Structures are given as structure tokens and as C-alpha cells.
Amino acid sequence: MGRSPCSEKVGFKKGPWTPDEDHKLLAYIEQYGHGSWLALPAKAGLQRCGKSCRLRWTNYLRPDIKRGRFSLQEEQSIIQLHALLGNRWSVIAAHLSKRTDNEIKNHWNTHLKKRLTKLGIDPVTHMPKSHALGPDQLKDIANLNHMAQWEGARLEAEARLVRESKLKGPNPFQTQLGSSGSAQLVYEATITAPLPPLPLQPLCLDVLSAWQGSWLKAPKYNDFAAHTFAATSSSLDSLTSVLDISKKGEAMIMNAGAELEIPNDFQDPKERMEIELLQLQGLGYSTDHDDYSMATGNENILLPNFMEAAGLGDMLFDSPNQLYPSIAGENYGMVAGTCCGNLEENKNYWNNILNLVNCSPSDSPVF
DNA sequence: AACAAGACCAACCGCAGGACA
DNA sequence: CTGTCCTGCGGTTGGTCTTGT
Secondary structure, three states, X not given: OOOOHHHOXXXXXXXXXXXXXXXXXXXXXXXXXXXOOOOHHHHHOOOOOHHHHHHHHHHHHOOOOOOOOOOHHHHHHHHXXXXXXXXXXXXXXXXXXXXXXXXXHHHHHHHHHHHHHHOOEOOOOOOEOOOOOOHHHHHHHHHHHHHHHHHHHHXXXXXXXXXXXXXXXXXXXXXXXXXXXXXXXXXXXXXXXXXXXXXXXXXXXXXXXXXXXXXXXXXXXXXXXXXXXXXXXXXXXXXXXXXXXXXXXXXXXXXXXXXXXXXXXXXXXXXXXXXXXXXXXXXXXXXXXXXXXXXXXXXXXXOOOHHHHHOHHHHOOOOHHHHOOOOOOHHHHHHHHHOOHHHHHHHHHHHHHHHHHHOOOOOOOOO
């Protein structure tokens, strides 16, 4: 593994970029593309190392970058995604349209982290610091952590696919749908069959909105959760344990999606399953428990998307009516009123975090 | 007005890992 | 299979700006 010679060679300029340097870099990339970053500085007439040029381009000069203040929705998304993914800034950035990982990382470190800390919430675990948790709560948190692991892996896979699809060049979906998010890009990258019209998605929040997609009907929830958690309880810390479980889902999906077309280069079971899920969604299948049951006739199906199945998505949102008016209706209210107690507490916990954060804008003297 | 402290954020550093000869 | 090149990523630094005294 070679280290970039950038830091080892002398003669390269460091420090802030001047407008002239920006102009040179921009002009060169617009005309020739960046090609090899290491070769670029000499060709563009810059006294910078390639690494510095790449960073300047990706974090500042790229035309598809959104700058300026973070909106409330963006901040919510960052908090929620960070709870799932931790410091995986590139993955988080992939789900926040037009924001760079560096910008998100800075915003987290300078604003959001402090806000959570001042609210008595551990910004690493996203759990209340001083709150004494009972055994039941700890158990629920363990379950939620496990679900979060699963969802985190899924989000990361989606981000990877988005990156790959972007590398293939300008994306017609992107221009057609504006910033409507990574799910469409993933469809574009992975689906070979003609697609039905895609449902309208809230801007930038496709994955999060997916969590909102559906709740299990309350009576089925407990059976499903028991099945799920029994299967996962042997190794809560291992992602591979989750993936083992996912094979059941994979088999189920194969039953449901005879019309799927999976590229042959996705040999990895996990990756194949991710593609299959996305294709199912693209073909109009819902990935919620009931729809899978209908497709397969099996009531004991394990869903890969535990977060969605257990309703954790809704736990992360404080105001579904505001963000997702199309899905915030009967189901949301029904489940909110019928959830088992501890799950309801967890839901309240997440809601409280977001409420507190939302009620305390960045320029508030409180923060 | 001058200085200090804190906040902010662009840029850097170094490691990890994919691609390729 | 191995070594090198190159890019991507997360953590950190340090210069600049803002706020308080």
C-alpha cells in the first residue's frame, strides 16, 4: 500500500487556495476532467500536490455542492444517520444530497455534537448520559442497536451503489428528478428491467423516508419481533450474524421476485440481497412484512429491513406529518397507540432528542 | 479600541484498500 | 502472488472570524 508522496515531497504550496488557483483548477477540470490527480497539478500549472487538488475540487469547487446553512431536515438526517452509522461521514454524505462528507463532519463536530452533549445525550451512543436504564430498557436498546447495525449496513451498501452509479457518468435520473435522492440512482445502477413510475420522494431523504414506509400491523409485530430477536440474540455484536439471518430473507425474496434480474457480478450473498431488495422495490413490491407475506404465503418471514419492520424509522422522526404527509396517517397513529410499552418509550426517546434539538436552533443562546 | 477566548471550517495527514502491472 | 500507484476516508490541525470583556 503506497502512501501518497504528497506530504513527503517539497516544493508544493500548502495552505488556503487563492482565487487564481481555484480558477486554474476549475478551468482544467472543466476542459479535460481530472484524470489522474497526481498528474493534474503539473498539467494545470499548479504548485499543489494532487491530493490537495482533489480535496479542493471535491470539497469546494465541484459544481454540485450545496453550501451554506444546514436546514432543519438536513440536521435531523445527520443526527439520525449518525445514530445508525457512527462517524461514517462518506456514507452519511451519500444520503444527504449535495453535501460533502467534510462539511457534514465539521457541522457535526462544531454544532450537533455540542447540542446533544448539552442536552445530556451522549453523541457517540445517542443515549442519555445520566439516565439510569433498567434491565428492560437495556434489552430494548440492545435490540435497537442490533437493528441499527442492520440498517447501517444497508445504508452503507446503498451509498456504495450510489457512488458506483455516479462513477458511470452523468445520470439521467439525477437531471430528471433533481435531487430526489439515492434510491433512484440505485435503481438506475442496478435494474435492467423497465420500471414502473417511482413514487414521489421527499428531497434528499429517500432512505429515511423508506423507514417511514410502513408499519407492521400491531398484532403481528410481537410475533415478528420475537422471531427476529430470538434469531439474533446469539450474537448481537456481530454483523455477520445478521447476514446469516438475512439469507432467510434472501430465499424469501427469490420466491417473491421471479422477475428480478441480478447482474452476475454480484456474487456476494449480502450484496445480491441488497440488489434484490432494491429491485423488488423498483418493481413495485413493498419490502414490508405484510407484503412479503402475501407474496410468499409465509407469515414467519424475516425481513431484512428490521428498522422498518419494527417501526424504528418512526422513532427517529418527531413530525411525520411535517416531513411525510403522504404516509403519516392511519397507520402511524394506530401503531403509536398500540405499541408495547418499552418500544413506545424508545420511540419517545428518539422523539425527545429531535424535539429538543429542533426547539434549539443553532443560533439559540442555549447552544 | 485592544486583547483574549472561543467558534468555525478549509485544508492537511496518514492509513486503508482497490486496481493494475 | 507481490509490489506500486492512486484514491477515499476519518481524524486532526491551524488560520481566520466572531464574540465577550
